[in-house]
Amino acid sequence: MLHHLSIRNIVLIEALDLDFAPGLGVLTGETGAGKSILLDALGLILGMRADSGLVRAGEAAASVTASFEMGALAPDVAETLTDAGVEVEPGEPLIIRRQLKADGGSKAYINDAPVGVALLRELAPFLVEIHGQHDDRGLVNPRGHRALLDRYARVDSTAIEAAWKKWRLAEERLERQRAIIAKAAEDRDLLIAHLEELVALAPQPGEEEELAGERATMQKGERLAGDLSSVQQVFIGSDSPLAELRVAARRLDRIAGEHPLLEEVLAALDRAMIEADDAEDKLNRALDALAFDPLALDRVETRLFELRAAARKHACAVEDLPQKAADMRIALNAIEGGEAEVAALEQAAAEAGRVWRALAEAARAARTEAAGRLDAAVKGELAPLKLDAARFRTAVTPLEQGQWGAGGMDRVEFMIATNPGADFAPLAKIASGGELSRFILALKVALAEEGGAATMIFDEIDRGVGGAVAQAIGERLARLAGVGGGANGGQLLAVTHSPQVAARGTQHYFIAKSSDGIVTRTGVVQLDGAGRQEEIARMLSGAEITPEARAQADRLLEGV
Template sequence: MLRQLVIRDVVLIDRLTLDFGDGLGVLTGETGAGKSILLDSLGLALGMRADSGLVRSGQDAASVTAEFDLPAGHPALALLDEAGLEQEAGEPLIFRRTLKADGGSRAFLGGGPVPAATLREAGSSLVEIHGQHDDRGLLNPKGHRALLDSFGRVDAAPVARAWRRLSDLRAELEQLRSKAADADRDREFLDHSIAELEKLEPEEGEEQALADKRAAMKQFARVQDDLDGLAGLFTGSDGGLSQLRQAARRLERIADTHPLLTEALTALDRALIEGGEAEEKVMAAQRDLAFSPEELDEAETRLFELRGLARKHRVEPDQLAELLDRMREQRQAIDAGESRIGELERSLAVAESDYAAAATALSEARRAAAERLDRAVAGELAPLKLEAARFRTVVAPGEPGPTGTDRVEFEISTNPGAPFGALTKIASGGELSRFILALKVALAEEGGASTMIFDEIDRGVGGAVASAIGERLARLATKSQLLVVTHSPQVAARASRHYRIEKSHGDEGTRTTVRLLDADERREEIARMLSGAAVTEEARAQAARLLETA
């Protein structure tokens, strides 16, 4: 609800502070007194287009501040959170806009700077301004579907859930199909690489073992002749050990003839023992180092294959076994992805069917609600002197989405036989305002913005029609705050707060002021509206009767 409006240096207003209350507030005054300035000022504070022509002549800048009371959970508070601004619970929400004479402007919400678009979005959730040139609220077809759903208490939640499920499945399926397309390009490479690696069967540490074996075989090749020669010296008939044994046998026959010969035999026995051990070690080394040329070729071939495959895949030879495991996993993932795609396609078909069923049920509920709304609006048209007009709610196929598959738009026909069309294209200024009022009355139980402003809704009508307008405005004002710019005494008499807009001329130029009228001033103002410039006693009496019966 709008609590206060503070205007500084806007056109003919230098300093103005207006306090507002619940119910129906009316603004009256002579033609040209400046009622449009108030609406332009409020629009500026709510983020509308900043026109430097609004800055009062001779001033550098203008500013407008609007203060609102908000209930907990209001959508405007979510915008504050998104903007990173804090709002104390129970504190009024402040909209502020400054405008420089050179055209620059700044916007503030809740005390912090925000883009004008944020100010405008928050403002549209709080205030509806209905007039001939307004393109928001009921005149914007984008909001008609939500209004119809609210009126008919239509539950769109099942469709929203079905759409989320459908969207999630579509996104996952699209992602998997994209991966599958990439996998198709990788499949042939993986199959070839896996077959190549499986044929080789690499093992961790194998490359080092082969390299060591190859080095050992090459080393043996270099010492093989020496080992063969040594073996001959040990084992041949003319070898050293054979001659030592012959010498030992001869010495054994004569060793007891002299002590030195006994010692010589003992030393010879030790030599034979050491020589035998040396012979065994040489023979063992010869056996260990023995290899065939084919074995060397096989080791070298496998070593070169390991190293070549490692270079091909840009890994170390010891990483080939791990690479093979990864490639197998990737290949399995491709197969699993294809299986998952099949599962998703089946789930998607079910989700599409579920969404279609929920959307169809929602469309039927909307068409039923549209019929009820059409009847409710039709009942309001005749008292507003629109008895020849017709109203209809069009529920037509639209783009599928979280709110269903319907496009909803309010249309009117103002004369018998005339085609239906959009509100803004068919109705004149006065008719449009009354159509909006009829709609608002029909939709009143479902609420809307907490503050509604009607700009000259009674234009071109009087008498019983003006009384009907006033009665319906007063009815609306029991559920929302209403501010009405009016020239109708019947409407003004229904107000709970009455403001008079006045223009004065003095040494400092022309100024526009606004005053909240007391009971006597209010009766005098309604009398002026009834009689014109010269207020008569008869007009005062009639004004009193209007106030008594309102």
């Protein structure tokens, strides 16, 4: 629930810090004092479109910060925050900050992490529910009516959703298998022919790389054959340079003892011949490695061509040809054994469908029964709220099969008729602003606050009414907020002009506008007991507060 609100430079508000508590908080003040500014500021926190006109005149920027006590985060909220990269420790507050610039643009933060405004709008239904003269969300939106009725009826919507997902998954698996079999059956003959070709070709893993290496080596040998042959002549034949060198060494061996230098010459020749022998050995090995065999090269190139042609034919890499053959076998096996698998999938899908239908039909019965109870409960709340001529109906309408979904097979919408004999229609299309707010209050009380945000705000719900009706509104607001031992304690804020409603508040905030002749400011103060008596007396009597008004204010305060 809302714990703290800090506003800086929003319209007439220069600086304002407010603390809120559980229960019913009332906001009062003269017309034009700036109550709507507070709601606009809170709207920014909830993702409302940023309007640079909200920035106080003469200021470059404005900001609003709200702190919410979350307690245990609902799974949906926790998941939404986690997906957005926002960390919230259990028990820690959720602090949302929105900044506006006078020249346009805005930024949003949650716990100091920058976020998009769309995230604020996504979180808004969990944080604050505002019902006012132009409300188009909350209970007015029929998209949430089924969930509210399900909570009221104690329908396990989670089980219905899980069963629906299981049914959809089973149907998708069935359709996929049918499509595989149908496609494979169409291509059966072609599959058999292609598989026979690949079996005959028998591609092996790594074969292309190995063949390409062999071909490159043989092609290199063909290119180097002439040069290597010329080099080889140095080593072979009786008239080769190496042979002549050996003859020279033998002659020197006979005369080397005649002079020391000749011995050195002989030693050098011996070393040269040893190196020459080593060179000859390596040359011979290189000749063997690079041996060029035209027939072998032709065989290698033919094999490479066959493998690569098959890869192009099947739109894959040569390395993937063995897997392609395995896939073809699987496809053919699917044709042969697919019917049995389809039968099993059909049975699983049918069983999943039966489970979902059973849950959905049970939900329909529960919804229909709960709708009658809810209608009766709302009817009991209408007369005290000066809506005694109105009628309320919870319409549970069966959906066409094509519209079934995770929520069941029904559409739920809250309908009203404000005049005798008038047709029922959606809430937003019939009720005026004041009537709409009172309808929503009646429905909220009847639902015993099933679902909804932790904080509710009613903006001038008592517009145009007074006396007993205002008294009834105040009683229901207090009941809804959990005042006086209510079972559904929460937080409710009411912007009101009614002293009967104001007297019911557990916190009372007074909004006033002041001016020094140059600058106009709006301020808010939380009233103590004496301040409450004075403000309620003002609301009763007008500009001049009389002793009678103060006495009446005391009676209203004592009666709550």
